Amino acid sequence: MEKLQRLSSEDRDNLPAYLDGELNEDATRRIESILAQSSVARNDLERLSKTYDLLDELPHPDAPKDFVEKTLATVRLEEVKVSISDQLWFQNTQKVLVLIGWTVALIIASVAGFAITNHIIERPEDVLVEELPLMKNLDRYEEVQSVEFLNQLTASEELLKQMGKATSHEQK
């Protein structure tokens, strides 16, 4: 009768935890009840336990005698590398260099910004300056009325002289 008592899959999964004392009270009671009734379960548990004991055969190597010394030397070496950046002069120099870098970058950005703005964006004042010669002579240009006439005047010296005479005569 007792040998018919079989372990369920869950019970089987719980056996290692039972051996390790990691099961809760209910599960522990259940396993103990099965173990009390089943020699198969007791055998399973025993084999599981003996297998785990075999792990004591695994090597437990000792560290080399100079391991601590070597490790401390490596740590000190690393500390030296780190300590340069921890020194005050290094940190101050670093801060000054960063400040200079930012200042230079700011100046370059300002100059570039001014140059770009100056070339791309046209201000109303720029148009006035550009058109100043035209505005100064605007009254004369309006009197002339015709660009063709001006071209003829430039091309013909004779006509220019006649115009000059007519003007001086009018002035008299």
Added chain:
Amino acid sequence: MLRVKDGDDGAFAQIVERFQNRLIGIFTNMFADSALAEDLAQEVFLRIYRAKQGYEPTAKLSTWIFQIANNLASNSRRSKGRKKEVQFQVGGSGSQPVQVGENNVAEKSAMMPTRQLDKTEMQERVQSAMTVLNERQRMAVLLHRFEGMSYADIGETMELSTQAVKSLLSRARENLREALENYIT
């Protein structure tokens, strides 16, 4: 560790002394390479030293140290693309990994389980059986058996729930039982 944080190098040396064999033991049985195990153990101590300023005593020191060791082991596995079947060394005395092959003594002896095995042979059997486990199972088993950690501590070290550790160890021990069936007296 708090003394280390305050710059006491003597305290750091004490930590190295206290944990050196334990870490080398875990790494040797994880990777079957004593030179690699020493390198990894030293790297753990370097990381501890680097992290000293940020150390807060919220967890047990051993849990914290083995957490670093576990992360390092995971990274080492990933970066080196280690193969499970090429692993354990004979006798654990050298630093060269040994191929577990057809002509291995372990397999020969498996055919004659009644023969009394000597200590070295039995060690080889158990080392071969460990290769059956995946790396997470192996780490959990080593932390449990070598370090005597509770499931909760293993969970904290390996960033797993206690239930997950229970399943991991259960599967691992079933695999070990199957692999070592012939050697149980």
